[in-house]
Amino acid sequence: MALPRLNSEPPVLSILEIIGFIASLLGIWLATRSHVLTWPLQLLASLLYVWLFFDAHLFGESLLQFVYAALALYGWWVWKKNATDTSLAISKLTCREWLIVAGGGTLLTLLVTRFQVQFLPTDVPLLDSGIFVFGLLAQWMQARKKIENWPFWIVLDLIAAGVYAYKGLHLTAVLYVILTALAVSGWISWRKELATA
Numbered sequence: 001m002a003l004p005r006l007n008s009e010p011p012v013l014s015i016l017e018i019i020g021f022i023a024s025l026l027g028i029w030l031a032t033r034s035h036v037l038t039w040p041l042q043l044l045a046s047l048l049y050v051w052l053f054f055d056a057h058l059f060g061e062s063l064l065q066f067v068y069a070a071l072a073l074y075g076w077w078v079w080k081k082n083a084t085d086t087s088l089a090i091s092k093l094t095c096r097e098w099l100i101v102a103g104g105g106t107l108l109t110l111l112v113t114r115f116q117v118q119f120l121p122t123d124v125p126l127l128d129s130g131i132f133v134f135g136l137l138a139q140w141m142q143a144r145k146k147i148e149n150w151p152f153w154i155v156l157d158l159i160a161a162g163v164y165a166y167k168g169l170h171l172t173a174v175l176y177v178i179l180t181a182l183a184v185s186g187w188i189s190w191r192k193e194l195a196t197a
Helices: 015-032 038-055 059-081 095-119 125-143 149-166 170-196
Strands: none
Touching (some): 015 170, 038 059, 059 095, 149 170
């Protein structure tokens, strides 16, 4: 069964994109401060971007936003549950976790790319798939307060900004450039917190 043909023209700026833009900025700013309210804002932004990316034929990113919404619920639960104790302090990935993230992420990116090439009408399958897979891993790292989430976000946000500009999602491209700066700020802030722990 073929997918319905979507509008191939660049999308016009919509109220959903504007709300998603604002919710994303506030949510990530709160994440840089390890504030639990990051998660409801990330949940709202993710749900709005599910449709926006689907409409732009960015199927990996659309699915990614849907999964981000689920991970936002998970992160909200984990951070809220651990708000009164220090069992979820900022930490570094173990050697085993690094291998899973790097090796598993690369393999999954190649598999998802192959799937997109075979079944979906996307013109940026490798970039879309890489953002999808490594975005999931970065979101998981953020929910577990692994400091390495920030360098991952820096790289992913820059790549995503280019993809979104190419797709005509100019406000979203600007958002991801700003998110890159916030990720740098988050990395610095979490490193200071980790050093004093």
